[in-house]
Structures are given as C-alpha cells and as structure tokens.
Amino acid sequence: MASTAAMDSSPSSEKDELELPLLHCFVATGTAIASDAPRRRILAYGDSLTAGFCDSDGELRFSPYGKALCEALAPSIAAEIWVCGLSGMEAAEMAQALDCRSIEDCVGRIGKGLRRTLKDVGNVDLVLIMAGTNDLGDDDLRGAPIAITVQALHTACHCEGVPTVVLSVPANENVQKSQTYRKRWERVNALLRKWSESNGRDDGVCFFVETALLVPFSEDSDLWDEDGLHLTAAGSRHLGTSLAPLVLPLLDSAASLDIRAAVGQRSKPKAVTRGGPMPECLPMLHPSTPSSGSTSTESAPKVRLLFYGDSLTAGYYAFGNLFAPYAEAFGSNLFPQRDTELWVCGLSGLTAVSLAQKKGAEKIRDATKRTGLGLQRLLDEHGCFDLVFIMLGTNDLGKSEPEEIAAAIQELHSVCHQAGVPTVVMSVPQSKATFKSRGLGKIAKCHDKVNRLLHNWATGTSSAKVALFVDTCALMPFEEDSELWEMDGLHFSRAGSQALGARLAPLVGYLQARHGISSFLHKFPLPVETFISLAGLGSVPDCNLAHQRLEGKVEFVLTGDVRVDWLAQVPLQSGWSAQKPPSSDGCSEDSLLFLIGEAECSSRWALGDRLWGAEGAEEGTLAEVCGVETFVDVRWQDDALSVRVPARELQLCNPDAFSFFPSELVCQRLIDDSAGSVGPLSFRSAGAPPPVSLTPPASASGRGLSPAEERPSRRDGLSAKVGYVVRADPATRMVSVRWLDDAVSGKGELELKSVEKAIASEEEWSAFDLQIDPEFGFRLGDAVIRCKDWEEEGRTLSPPSSQPEVAAAAAALAKAVAEAGGPRVGQVLSLEAGKVRVRWLDGAVSVHGPRELYRVGDDDEASAEDE
Incomplete structure (x- = not known):
C-alpha cells in the first residue's frame, strides 16, 4: 500500500489521489515492507506523461506511474517517490526553469524547476526523467536540439551528485501517422541512447530505458488514451510496474551507495556548475603528479593559459543555467601529463567593442548576472600567462561595422602583447544566422569581413606576437541537426564546446612541440602559424600529440x-x-x-x-x-x-579476426562441425556476409535466381544470438557486449521479447569466443541496398539481351525509385546499438534494422571487373 503526501501539506488520503498537487510523493508503508528494507528517495520528473494526465469521462484526472512504481518496489525497498510532471511543458522550458521556485503548467498546477526540486526535497537517491514529447510537437525543431536539451536536465542532476535513468520519449499516435514525426522521434531517442551509453554513463546515467518496449503504442490498447498521446490510468500503472525490476538493482543497499559515491566523488568538470565570478580557474592535475607533501626530482613549470571572450568562451548552454567552457577539453587533450591552470573569463552578452572600452574595468556584469574583469585588469591582478585565447565578435554582428569590430578585437590582443603575452586569434564562429543567409544577408557579410580582417591582421608583419590564427568556422561548421549546437543555433552545446577544445588542442600542440613550452613565456616573439582547414591554404607540420591509442x-x-x-x-x-x-x-x-x-x-x-x-x-x-x-x-x-x-x-592496419570496435554486431564464434571432421575444433571465418552476385547463376530453365533466394538464413545453422560491442580492450582481449535478442524476428528487426530485456545487461566476453555476425557484418562506409526492394516473392528475372531492353529496365527502375520516395541505395554512416544509420543517394538519412539492408562487399566489385 502506498500512501501519499503533498509538498508542504499534510498527507492526503487515497480518495484524493487523482487530485493531488503537482509536486507530491508516494510513500511505501505497511506490514508488507521488510524490516531491514533500505529506504530510498526517488524523483520522477517530466511532462504530462510523468504527471499521469488522463481524461476520465471528460473529467481531468492524474494517475502518475510513480505510485505503481512505489508499490512494485515493496517489500524489498521502502521507497519514497516524488513526482513532478509539468503538463504541456517542453524539455527546453524545463531546462530554462531549472531553478524556478514556482512553475505553472498548462492545466494550472504549480511545480518547481528540476534543480530547485532536488534542493527542496533533499537527499534524492535517483532521478527518472521522461521529457521531449511536447518538443516533438514543434515542427520547426530538429531531433538533435531536443536530445541535447533532455541531456542537460540529466547533467543538472549529475552536478548535484544524483544519478539518473534516461527514459526515452514514448511512442504515440503521431509516430504511426507521420513519417516526418517518426524520423525526428527516432533521432531523439537514438541520440539519447548513444549518449547514455557513452559520455552520459561517465557523468552519472545508470541506464537507458526504451519506453516503447514497456508501453508500446496501439490504437486498440487499453494502455493509451483516446487522444493517442497520453497513457490511461492503466497505462501509467503498467509503466510503473514495468520499471520496478529495472530500477530495483540500483536501490539495494550496496549498489545505491556505490552509485552515489561514484557520482559524488567524480571529478566533475566546470561544465556542470552554475558558474560564479570570473576569471574562473580550472586546474588540470595529472594523476601521476606528486602531492603537495611529496618531492619530485624534476618538476616541470606549470602552464597558465587564459581564455577570454563572450558566452561561447564561457560555455553557455541550457539557457545559461549550465556552463561548459571549451578550455577544459582543450587542456585535457593538450597537456594530459602536466599540471595546467586554465583561466576562463567569458562574459555572456558582451560585445567586443564594449569589452575593449572596459578593458580596465574592475567589475563587469554579464547577461547571466555573472561578473568578470576587464582584460587589462585581469592581466594586472592575476599575473603573467603563457598564452591568451580571445574569441569575440558574435554579439557585435549586425550592431557595429566590420572595421570597428575587428579593431576592437585587435585592441584586446594588443593589451596582451604590451604585457608580453602572446595570443591566439580565433575567428568569429558560425551560427544559424550566418548559415541561413549563405553570405547574402547583412550579418553573414559582416561575419565574413570581420574574419577576413582578423586573418589579414594576424598574418601581417605588425602582429609578431600572434602565435596562431584559428578559423573556428572550419573547426566548428554550423549544422542544423547537430549535437554540437544548442537549440538557439547560436551557442555550442556541451558536446560542441568539448569538440572545439579537442579540435583546437592539436593546433596549439604543434606550436608547443616546435618551439618548446618556454616559447610561450613571452621571452621572444613567436612566428605566425596560420591554420585554415577547409581552404587548404596552410599546413600544420608534424607534431607529437599527447597520447595515442594503438588501434x-x-x-x-x-x-x-x-x-x-x-x-x-x-x-x-x-x-x-x-x-x-x-x-x-x-x-x-x-x-x-x-x-x-x-x-x-x-x-x-x-x-x-x-x-x-x-x-x-x-x-x-x-x-x-x-x-x-x-x-x-x-x-x-x-x-x-x-x-x-x-x-x-595514424597508420592503416588490418586487424585480426579478434579485434572488435564499438557498435559492431557480433555473435558467438561458430564451430565448423562439418561431416567427417576430426581432431581439434576449427572455426568459421569471421568475414563479411556473402556478397550479392552481379551475374545470375545458370539454372535448368535458363532463368536467373533472385538475390533473395541466395541469401543465407539463420535457419542454415548460424548462431541466433546477436549483440553489439559496447567497448573492447585490445590489451586483455576482453569485449563488453549487449545481447539484443534470442532470435531474429520474422520481420527482420532485432526485438526484445520481454520487459526485462528493455535494459540488456552488459556481458564480458573473450574476443576469441566472438566473431562479426556473418549476416549483419556492416562497417562504416559500406554500400548497402534495401532488401525489400528486390526480395519479391516468386520473382525471377533474366538479363536483357538488347540495348532497348536495358533502357526499358533502367526506366522502369527509375520510376519504381521515384514512387518509393527516393533511391534505395546508400552508405552506412554509423552503427547505433543494433541499428544501422544510412545516408541514401538523395541525401536522406534514416535508421534501419540490420535485416532490412544488404551489404555489397568487395567480392561484388571483383566480379564486376571480371565481367
């Protein structure tokens, strides 16, 4: 039995359960709870699907899945489950209101921001977040911006030391009725899964839950409301009950303490803090660095770098509620073996013209109410730096003339040069505004001219203390549906800031390798090294990058x-x-x-x-x-x-059959048990799947055999268990695998057969016991065709015997392709947790089950040459 209690009010009776205030909790009580059961506090946060919004006989009611989850966790866990479901709110609005004390949703109920809720509730052990459905209703939004906004909600929890579970955006009626909506829905969930199993896992994500497997949508199902968008009361109960066995292992005494300790003690980057006064120092301490109490016979001088600019330097994202400065990724990639001080001063909303005028200011307040120093004042108060990075100008575009903007940026560089500190000139980055106008609008023209002026000045003889010019447009080209950009199309996402830092590091690493770190100590001018990536006008000679992996x-x-x-x-x-x-x-x-x-x-x-x-x-x-x-x-x-x-x-290599890479589809190595074989066991080759034959084999009737009839089948003795590689250790030859299913379905899609398999457990396997799946051996860059385009039951074809027949066949195929909505030939872009992302000839990108595709291998090209 789960009793209910409202925030800041007395407990409510079960009778009033469906009319509770927005933020409330369910508490497991009664004799069913074991006396030694650990007590755990869980927060379920999201939109109306979390609130349990349902229309019962025309009367507005709420039946959150949190109640069923609370009951299902008993008697093993004495759970206290808090629920905050903001009906009608987008994930973007939740990210914008992280610290709000009062939020009114579309039905007039009052809730709180996620970060404020964590602080008010206190001592939360786990957060379940399910958001994004309302964002998908906006046709102007792409999938990537929605996904990174949901990720920001999780990051806000991780910075408070609280682990999270990622619930995918549930399916709904629109997924079946609109192909465009379905593609965006799939894109959002694919990105969430990918993040959850990589960077998100390192931050504090426990696992990813595919909600469509727990509560699959069907118009005839009693789990879904008539509006095709919300769950019924029965659907919410089913979701909560289904989540219980997945969450339970995280909440037992030992596991919960381990998770909280891992998240709490993790060296969290400044990317997940609210941000304070600037400049802010990000110390990068190498693990092998001697402690303050120990001595070292040879200590290298500490490197001190300053990053000065606007919100792009500050790493502004999640509407200014979180910050991810690119300096952090830069430092970890460039100097992994040295102690480094990375000083960041990014004044959000400030223009280069304004900062040049306030270069001596003692206190400058930016748009996020953070304060910082003028550049001259900063250099005076914080001593000498080895190198200063300046990236400004985005906020000036459209407000000032290009010459004025460039002059202001140059003036700030000159302030550093006068102090004897060399600088890196970073061009004004691209944005949605410059990308949309394609160089024709006022902002785009201003952007191009400012960067051209900066480039010419940086490479001129009068700027001897400019160490490097960086074309940020080449490093970070803007893309509409990219994980590297925020929803506003102006700021980098957290992943974008990390990418900028990682891509910038090798360029500066070249200077360090060529001139030595002492050349950064402003003892003599550095030669100008210009880098323009895409134009091919400059080259960066060999340099020793920090750390290299073997393969x-x-x-x-x-x-x-x-x-x-x-x-x-x-x-x-x-x-x-x-x-x-x-x-x-x-x-x-x-x-x-x-x-x-x-x-x-x-x-x-x-x-x-x-x-x-x-x-x-x-x-x-x-x-x-x-x-x-x-x-x-x-x-x-x-x-x-x-x-x-x-x-x-890098050096190209031919890995052996026991080298595996993330997302590759594998199966257990097959034993060749052909008749008459004796002696030691022999294994089948782990090569690619059998190729498509370009010439039809001869038959008694003289007719060709369709490729569908020649394709191997899992009924031919192939292993039925298919999984994908999470990671591989080349030293120990151990591979982490997630098994997808027990059998490949008749429709050709890899499906989980039960609720428990919604989160497949990771298993450690020896590389010698695995092989690339013979039927699904896709690799990046493979040419693929859709099986359903030529696997027509009972169809047999013969080659044309004349040129008119060739033309007629080509015309018929072109018509079929057009009717099908586009070409059915493409290239593998990525492998994503058991699915294959393909770019088709018309530029469209879609995700498919491996069974829907067929790889054209090298043997096809060889047979084509022979013909």
Missing part, C-alpha cells in the same frame, strides 16, 4: 568530389549487370542508380592547384595551394573519440 577505425573524413571510372551499373530490382558505362564527371547520383567503381581522379585539393575565391582573398583573386593537411575523426576500441587527428599521425 582505431576512421569514423569520418572530409573529402571533396571524386571523378569515377565506373565498373558496372546494377539496377537493383533485376539483379544483373548492364554493360560498362563511360567515365562520369559529376552526373546526378540519382540518375546513376547504383554504381560500383573505383576512384580515377580526386578533385580534393592537391599541391599546385589553382583556385578562385580563397578564404581571405578579394573577389576574383587567384590562389595556389601550397600545402594540404588531412584530418580524421577516430573512434577507438574503448569507445573514446578523437577528433581532427592529423592523418599522418
């Missing part, structure tokens, strides 16, 4: 257009190979359908290339490429991500 895979490479000598054209629905088409120099991808070939000549920049309209050059000016540098993003076996690593720092 990784290339996850992303920036490339240009490629001229291709095509080997074969394969109409998908037929399964045969047409005659070899001529070389192509950029014809429409859609018209080519699916082509297998090899690059004949690349139009990526090469030494000596002449080009128009180079960055920083006047219109009509020619330029010549004098240096080219390739950078790649690398995902290591331990699931860590390194961004913008110079290609020359």
Whole structure:
C-alpha cells in the first residue's frame, strides 16, 4: 500500500489521489515492507506523461506511474517517490526553469524547476526523467536540439551528485501517422541512447530505458488514451510496474551507495556548475603528479593559459543555467601529463567593442548576472600567462561595422602583447544566422569581413606576437541537426564546446612541440602559424600529440568530389549487370542508380592547384595551394573519440579476426562441425556476409535466381544470438557486449521479447569466443541496398539481351525509385546499438534494422571487373 503526501501539506488520503498537487510523493508503508528494507528517495520528473494526465469521462484526472512504481518496489525497498510532471511543458522550458521556485503548467498546477526540486526535497537517491514529447510537437525543431536539451536536465542532476535513468520519449499516435514525426522521434531517442551509453554513463546515467518496449503504442490498447498521446490510468500503472525490476538493482543497499559515491566523488568538470565570478580557474592535475607533501626530482613549470571572450568562451548552454567552457577539453587533450591552470573569463552578452572600452574595468556584469574583469585588469591582478585565447565578435554582428569590430578585437590582443603575452586569434564562429543567409544577408557579410580582417591582421608583419590564427568556422561548421549546437543555433552545446577544445588542442600542440613550452613565456616573439582547414591554404607540420591509442577505425573524413571510372551499373530490382558505362564527371547520383567503381581522379585539393575565391582573398583573386593537411575523426576500441587527428599521425592496419570496435554486431564464434571432421575444433571465418552476385547463376530453365533466394538464413545453422560491442580492450582481449535478442524476428528487426530485456545487461566476453555476425557484418562506409526492394516473392528475372531492353529496365527502375520516395541505395554512416544509420543517394538519412539492408562487399566489385 502506498500512501501519499503533498509538498508542504499534510498527507492526503487515497480518495484524493487523482487530485493531488503537482509536486507530491508516494510513500511505501505497511506490514508488507521488510524490516531491514533500505529506504530510498526517488524523483520522477517530466511532462504530462510523468504527471499521469488522463481524461476520465471528460473529467481531468492524474494517475502518475510513480505510485505503481512505489508499490512494485515493496517489500524489498521502502521507497519514497516524488513526482513532478509539468503538463504541456517542453524539455527546453524545463531546462530554462531549472531553478524556478514556482512553475505553472498548462492545466494550472504549480511545480518547481528540476534543480530547485532536488534542493527542496533533499537527499534524492535517483532521478527518472521522461521529457521531449511536447518538443516533438514543434515542427520547426530538429531531433538533435531536443536530445541535447533532455541531456542537460540529466547533467543538472549529475552536478548535484544524483544519478539518473534516461527514459526515452514514448511512442504515440503521431509516430504511426507521420513519417516526418517518426524520423525526428527516432533521432531523439537514438541520440539519447548513444549518449547514455557513452559520455552520459561517465557523468552519472545508470541506464537507458526504451519506453516503447514497456508501453508500446496501439490504437486498440487499453494502455493509451483516446487522444493517442497520453497513457490511461492503466497505462501509467503498467509503466510503473514495468520499471520496478529495472530500477530495483540500483536501490539495494550496496549498489545505491556505490552509485552515489561514484557520482559524488567524480571529478566533475566546470561544465556542470552554475558558474560564479570570473576569471574562473580550472586546474588540470595529472594523476601521476606528486602531492603537495611529496618531492619530485624534476618538476616541470606549470602552464597558465587564459581564455577570454563572450558566452561561447564561457560555455553557455541550457539557457545559461549550465556552463561548459571549451578550455577544459582543450587542456585535457593538450597537456594530459602536466599540471595546467586554465583561466576562463567569458562574459555572456558582451560585445567586443564594449569589452575593449572596459578593458580596465574592475567589475563587469554579464547577461547571466555573472561578473568578470576587464582584460587589462585581469592581466594586472592575476599575473603573467603563457598564452591568451580571445574569441569575440558574435554579439557585435549586425550592431557595429566590420572595421570597428575587428579593431576592437585587435585592441584586446594588443593589451596582451604590451604585457608580453602572446595570443591566439580565433575567428568569429558560425551560427544559424550566418548559415541561413549563405553570405547574402547583412550579418553573414559582416561575419565574413570581420574574419577576413582578423586573418589579414594576424598574418601581417605588425602582429609578431600572434602565435596562431584559428578559423573556428572550419573547426566548428554550423549544422542544423547537430549535437554540437544548442537549440538557439547560436551557442555550442556541451558536446560542441568539448569538440572545439579537442579540435583546437592539436593546433596549439604543434606550436608547443616546435618551439618548446618556454616559447610561450613571452621571452621572444613567436612566428605566425596560420591554420585554415577547409581552404587548404596552410599546413600544420608534424607534431607529437599527447597520447595515442594503438588501434582505431576512421569514423569520418572530409573529402571533396571524386571523378569515377565506373565498373558496372546494377539496377537493383533485376539483379544483373548492364554493360560498362563511360567515365562520369559529376552526373546526378540519382540518375546513376547504383554504381560500383573505383576512384580515377580526386578533385580534393592537391599541391599546385589553382583556385578562385580563397578564404581571405578579394573577389576574383587567384590562389595556389601550397600545402594540404588531412584530418580524421577516430573512434577507438574503448569507445573514446578523437577528433581532427592529423592523418599522418595514424597508420592503416588490418586487424585480426579478434579485434572488435564499438557498435559492431557480433555473435558467438561458430564451430565448423562439418561431416567427417576430426581432431581439434576449427572455426568459421569471421568475414563479411556473402556478397550479392552481379551475374545470375545458370539454372535448368535458363532463368536467373533472385538475390533473395541466395541469401543465407539463420535457419542454415548460424548462431541466433546477436549483440553489439559496447567497448573492447585490445590489451586483455576482453569485449563488453549487449545481447539484443534470442532470435531474429520474422520481420527482420532485432526485438526484445520481454520487459526485462528493455535494459540488456552488459556481458564480458573473450574476443576469441566472438566473431562479426556473418549476416549483419556492416562497417562504416559500406554500400548497402534495401532488401525489400528486390526480395519479391516468386520473382525471377533474366538479363536483357538488347540495348532497348536495358533502357526499358533502367526506366522502369527509375520510376519504381521515384514512387518509393527516393533511391534505395546508400552508405552506412554509423552503427547505433543494433541499428544501422544510412545516408541514401538523395541525401536522406534514416535508421534501419540490420535485416532490412544488404551489404555489397568487395567480392561484388571483383566480379564486376571480371565481367
């Protein structure tokens, strides 16, 4: 039996349960509770689905899942479950109101901000957050901004030392009726899952729950209200009861103490603090650094860096309720072996013109009510710095002329130079405003001109103390649906600030490697090193980056257009190979359908290339490429991500069959038990799945066999247990695996068969007991086709015998592709917890179950060459 109590009021009777105030709690009481049961306090926070909003016979009622969860945890746990469900509120509004003492929702009930609730309730052991449904109702919002806003709610809890559980955005009627809505819904939940199992797990996320598996939507289900959006009272009870066995292991005495201790003692970055007076020092202490009481025979001088600017330097995100300065990621990537002081002064809302005028000010209040110092005053009071980074100008665009903005930024650099401190000139970053106008609007033109003026000044002979010019537009190009940008399209998200710091570190690392750390001590001028990534006008010579892992895979490479000598054209629905088409120099991808070939000549920049309209050059000016540098993003076996690593720092390798990477689909290694085999056990090869045949095999009837008839099946003896790699340790050859299901469903999607499998447990396996799944062996960059486009039951095809037949077949296929809503050929972008993200020829991106796709392997290209 669970009794109820309202915040700041006397306990309510069960009779009034459906009319409770917004913030209330359910307490497990009665003889059913074991005498030694641990007492735990849980907060369920979210929107109307958390509140249990339901329309019972036209009367507004609330039946939160928290009550059923409280009852289901008994008798093992004496739970006290607080519920705050803000009906009608978006996750963005919750993030904006983290500290609000009073929030009125759309039905007139009063609640509190998440961070304020944690402080008022006190000693919360676990927070369950389910939000995002109302955000999806806004057609102007993309999936990534919604996901990072929900992540910010969890981060707010982690900074208070409270672990969280991520509940996905539940399914609803719109998921079935609108393809656009469904794609955004899938995108949000995929990003939440990915974050929960990587960076979120390190911060304090216990696990991710796919709510669509616990309360699947169906119009005929008694779990869902008639509006197709809210759960019925029975649905909320079912959700709470289903969550209990998942949450219970976290709440027993030992586990709960371990989780709270891990979150509370974790060295939390300044990214998760409210922020205080500036400058703020972020000490980066290496674990091997001797303590203050010990002695060291050889101590390196401490590095002191200053990062000065506006809200982008402060790491403003979650509407200014949280801060993630890029300085932190920069320091951890550049100086992992040294003690470093990173001083940050980011004055949100201030312009470069204003800060130049107030360079000697003792106190400057910014838009978030934080205070900081003028740059001159800061240098006087806090002593010498080895290097100063200045990134300003975003707030000036559209308010001042480009020349005035550039002059103000230059003046701040000169203040540092006069103090003998070298500086890094960082260009004005891109934003939604500059991206939307495509260089045609006033703000975009101002942005481009300011950066051109800064570049010309930084590389001029009069700026000898400028250590480096950084084109932030190349480091952080703006994208609409990116995890690196906040919902406002102006500020970096926490992940964006971390990416900027990580990408900036190798550039400054080059200076340190070339000149030595003493060159930062303003004893003599540094030569100018200009970095412009995408224009290919500068190169960064070899440098020793901080720490390298032994083995990784290339996850992303920036490339240009490629001229291709095509080997074969394969109409998908037929399964045969047409005659070899001529070389192509950029014809429409859609018209080519699916082509297998090899690059004949690349139009990526090469030494000596002449080009128009180079960055920083006047219109009509020619330029010549004098240096080219390739950078790649690398995902290591331990699931860590390194961004913008110079290609020359890496070496291609051919990993053995026992090397696995995160998200790869694996199964238990299969034993070859062919007849007559004796002696030691032998294993099947862990290679890629059998390729698609480009030429039909001969048959008695002379007709071709469709690829569907040749595909291997799990009924042919293949292992039924499929999982994906979470991380792998190349030293111990141990692999963490999450098993997805006990069998592949008939529809070809990997499904969990029970509530308990909503959170699949991680298992440690020896790499020698696993192999890449023979049927689902996808890799990044693989060319894939949708099986359903050519697996038509009973269909047999023969190759055309004349050119008219070839043309007719191609026309029929083009029509079929158009009717299907786009091409059905694409490339694997990523593997995401048992799903495959594919970019199709028309540029569309979608996520699919592995069974819906078929990989075209290297053997296909070989057979095409033979033909």
